[in-house]
């Protein structure tokens with residue numbers, strides 16, 4: 001079990017608790033967290049699950065894979081930061097209990 005807090009651009013936040021096997025994206029979508037659209041359902045084709053990992057969590061979450069990094073580089077119309085990740089590619093586990101992610105103001109193409 002892991003709790004994840006989603007920070008919105010307006011300063012509000014939601015903390016959600018995952019079930020086994022979920023990604024940061026699945027948890028957001030399942031809890032109707034605004035701003036994580038995940039239009040491709042998690043197969044790394046849309047980029048609309050883009051999020052920023054809180055700096056203090058970045059090392060523990062780890063870097064994107066080469067394919068994910070290429071997808072992030074190709075995102076248009078959004079600010080991509082060193083802490084950017086596709087939330088569908090972050091598998092939750094107890095090691096990430098307390099994770100904080102920032103939801104971007106805009107998702108690509110949405």
Ligand code: FES
Pocket residue numbers: 025037038039040041042043044045046047048049050086087088089
């Ligand atoms: S849900 Fe489409 S890239 Fe993550």
